[in-house]
Amino acid sequence: MKKNYLFWIAVCFSLVFNCSLAFGSQQGVEIQNVTLQESIDQALENNRSRPASRYAVAMAEAQHKQALSAYWPQVxxxxxxxxxxxxxNFIFPASNISLPTITIPGLGALPLDSIEVPVQDVKLMDNESWKASLEAQWLLYDGGMRKGYSEQTAGLVEMMKQEVRRTDLELIDTVKRYYFGAVLATKLHNVGKETFERMEATLNLTETMYKEGSGSVKKTDWLDNKVMVESIRSMVALLEKNELMAQAALANVIGRPWHESVKPIDSELFYTPFGSELDQMVSSSYQFSPDWGKLESALRAAEGGVRTAKSGHYPKVAVTGELFKWWNDYDGGMSTDKNREGWTIGFGVQIPLFSGFLTKHKVAEAKARVSQLKEQRMLLKEGIGLQLKDVFLSLNAAEKAFNASQTAMEASTENRDLNTRAYQHGLVETEKVIRAQLVEALMQAQHYKVRYDHIALCSKVNLIVGTEWENQLKGQ
Known part of the structure; x- marks a missing residue:
């Protein structure tokens, strides 16, 4: 039983939509050629998410320096x-001063009366005065509070740096997928144009054979062929649109203006076997993964929080000092040269006695946070391993599909060539020639899609574990 070749058209349409409709942007006016590295460099330079991440690092570093400032004297x-x-003023109260009895030789004892001292209003200083002072305070011992804050803020700095790495990796992964997506769209457009040209040539041959009345070709064959040619013509228009959309989307992701489009210099979807074991890939991921590094930094910050909370159990010891001078126009009372200027040095101790078990519960909270992060680290470890296993299995499947689709593509090309030559001599039916041409286009599209999937999967590995892992692999 002969298969209906309209089924192959439906498959081709489905494949084209799956490959191309993921790109959504406006058609550009200006088109410039760019390499993959140029695309990545421009994206890293122009994308607005990177400055936001770097400002987060700057904020964290400023907080860390704030914590370190507590080690210095505060002046x-x-x-x-x-x-x-x-x-x-000062009121000196009234008083009665008793005079002692005086004994005079020859006269005897002479008693004296007491002396009444009235209330005295003593002025201390003028009502206007100026004062200047220089104060200093230096915390000598804090039970580990400052060290804990330093560890917390240092962990925050590392977390933000890992977040910057994550942002860069996501941006690089996006650029790679869009770049080779644009290459794929161009390849599919070329496949569509080549298929249309061959189908149009077959239509002309069918028309010639039908009008000459060879008998093997009927008018229905010519009409079926014509319907197919016009359908492919509309498909080629769609593929052209998808190519332009992919180029505009690439321009958008690397930060070009909306009216510009860029075209990849590469015309092929390069294929390089992955060549790595799953165990090696997973073990390296813990060293280079930004997610793993971020969680490790969060754990160090949480341990610093435990140290800070525990410092509430210990006393605080500080040295204080002041150098002062004040000015007053009065020259009596308290306004003397000794009082107008001088210095003081003090030594203070603050000992926590009871706070309603506040410190105890703060320590318990900080320890619980550390335990929570340790459990999350175990979950992340399993999650990264599962993600990489999925990518690894997908890469194996893609490599097998690459060999199979390449063989199928070569066989379909040879089959189309044989059927075309046989059709010219009236040895095969029109439907078989059309089906052979459609199958060739389908196999080419499938093969290019497999190449693109392999590139996207390799890029996903770098997204999960970081580009350092790829550099390490190349150095071995």
């Missing part, structure tokens, strides 16, 4: 002017 200078409604 401040103050100055001010003060005026009061009245001059400060």
């Amino acid at each position: 401040s200078a103050t100055g001010g002017y003060e005026i009061k409604d009245d001059d400060p």
Whole structure:
């Protein structure tokens, strides 16, 4: 039983849509040729997500420096002017001073009366005064509080740096997929144009054979062929649109203006066997994965939080000092040269006695956070291994599909050539020639799609474990 070749058209349409409709952008006006590395460099330079990540690093570094500032003495200078409604004074209360009995030789004892001292209003200083001082405070011992804050902020800095790496890896992965997606769209467009040209040539041959009345070709064959040619003509228009959309999407992801499009310089979808074992890939991922590095940094920060919480159990010891001078126009009372300027040095200790078990519960919370992150680390370890196993199996399947699809593509090309030559001599039917041409286009499209999938999977490996893993592999 002969197969209906319209089925192959449906398959071709389905494959074309799956390969091409993932690109959504506007058709560009200006088209420039770019290499893959140029695309990546421009994306890293122009993409707005990278500055946001780097500002997060700058914020974390500033917080870390804030924590380190607690190790230094804190020095401040103050100055001010003060005026009061009245001059400060001191009331010396009234008193009665008793005089002692005086004995005079020859006269005997002479008793003396007491002396009454009235209330005295003593002025201390003028109501206006100026003052300037230089104060210093240095924390000598804090029970590990400053070290804990330093560890927390240092862990935050590393977390933000890993987030920057994650942003860069995601951007590079996107550029690679869009770049080779544009190459794939061009390849499919070329396949469509070549198929259309061959089908159009077959249509002309069918028309000639039908009009000459050879008997082996009927008018229905010519009409079926014509329907097929016009259908492929519309498919080629769609493939051309998809090619332009893919180029515009690539321009968008690398930061070009909306009215520009870029075209990849590469015209082939390169294929390089992966050549690595799953165990090696998984073990290397823990060293280079930004997600793993971010979690490890978060764990170090949480351990610093435990140290900070525990410092609440210990005393705080500090040294304080002040150098001061003040000015007042009055020359009596408290306004003396000794009082107007001087310095003080102090030594203070703060010992926590009871806080309602607040410190105890803070320590428990910090320890629970550390335990939570350790469990999340185990989950991440299994998750990364599962992700890489899925990619590894997909790569194996893609490599097998590459060999099979390449063989099928070569066989379909040879089959189309034989059927075309046989058709010219009236040895095969029109339907078989059309089907052979459609099968060749389908096998070519499948093979190019397999190549693209293999490139995308290799890029996904770098996204999961980082580009350092690929560099290490190349250096072996």
